[in-house]
Amino acid sequence: MRFGSFMDRALEEARGAGARGEVPVGAVLVGREGDVIAAAGNRTREQSDPTAHAEMLVIRAAAKRLGSERLTGCDLYVTLEPCAMCAAAIAAARIGRLYYGAADPKSGGVAHGARVFSHPQAHHVPEVYDGIGAGEAADLLRAFFADRR
């Protein structure tokens, strides 16, 4: 299935992030034609930037590449439930569909905590599909944090 291969690419980015010592989360931004516009893993440590989550990096890269602050009709694949920051950026960018892997009860902002898309103020709400590649995404995170303890 198509969405499976995009999530595979996101998982690759997550592994790359882990290898760099970053929390292993990866994201892929797919354009209206089904083309990968941007792919990234977390780089908060490397860039000394608390906003450099994988989702933010692909949104920024794709918006720059398309020359528009709106990514209407584009899809985002990410290995972990986005936090509130990333969820709100997804809404601001008018992303059409959000596919994510593992749930994040601790820091997620879609199905947990701030539940950014679940308020009357939400200007734009993407279609949300969760659980895709969740097992592998969660394993990567578990192994990463186990190594650090």
Add this chain to the structure above:
Amino acid sequence: MRFGSFMDRALEEARGAGARGEVPVGAVLVGREGDVIAAAGNRTREQSDPTAHAEMLVIRAAAKRLGSERLTGCDLYVTLEPCAMCAAAIAAARIGRLYYGAADPKSGGVAHGARVFSHPQAHHVPEVYDGIGAGEAADLLRAFFADRR
């Protein structure tokens, strides 16, 4: 009062953003010694970046300047209530105090909507002071949107 002059600086940045055709919101990031580390107005249009809110720009610039993804003990002054994206970035950056001007019932994520700091999941909650320079901040926004109608 000290916080008044930092908010004046944020209002200056907001006016500058409006003059560039951006939504007139400005922010200032103040370090532990009371020094301005970064100041910015919105640049979402200019940079084709939906994440380029004033708050995000000063957080990113300050984190880069200090070489750390955490801005512990720093204060953020912004002319408008932060949205959910910016509020979550403020938490991620461990900013100590948030001073904001006008309330934003439509897009705010602190006292409205997602109320990012009001969930058990919030890892870090800054002290929040609202209403500082609110009249001038709101006037700037009203004039900007009136011109566009």
